[in-house]
Amino acid sequence: MAMLLAAGLFIGAGTGTSAAAMIGYTYSWTAYQSIWQAFVLDGLEEEETLTGTGRYVGMADPHTIEVIVKGEAYAFQLGDDLRETVEKLEEDDRVVFEYTEEPLDEIAILRTLLSIKVMEQE
Numbered sequence: 140m141a142m143l144l145a146a147g148l149f150i151g152a153g154t155g156t157s158a159a160a161m162i163g164y165t166y167s168w169t170a171y172q173s174i175w176q177a178f179v180l181d182g183l184e185e186e187e188t189l190t191g192t193g194r195y196v197g198m199a200d201p202h203t204i205e206v207i208v209k210g211e212a213y214a215f216q217l218g219d220d221l222r223e224t225v226e227k228l229e230e231d232d233r234v235v236f237e238y239t240e241e242p243l244d245e246i247a248i249l250r251t252l253l254s255i256k257v258m259e260q261e
Contacts, residue, residue: 224256
């Protein structure tokens with residue numbers, strides 16, 4: 140089964156929009172979904188926690204923030220547990236944050252914010 144996944148035999152259909160890249164995409168699961176879920180649930184597919192710094196721009200919608208990182212705007216999805224923290228941030232705050240990345244297709248990447256705080260002044 141792992142060879143099927145590695146060979147890229149997922150077949151997709153449907154439509155959606157990636158807030159992270161503001162690019163439309165098509166994707167849904169076929170019979171291989173249960174195989175993929177089994178790998179994730181068994182812990183064989185672990186998400187790497189990444190760290191970044193940037194300038195907080197603001198909220199794009201109730202569950203998405205924008206941060207400028209090295210001159211480029213990135214969108215990050217956030218859960219209810221971070222909403223209160225994000226609401227305390229001010230535009231142009233220098234922030235340090237942790238996040239995960241999940242490829243949605245060959246172009247779009249879903250970035251999910253795990254933590255964020257204002258960088259201490261030097």
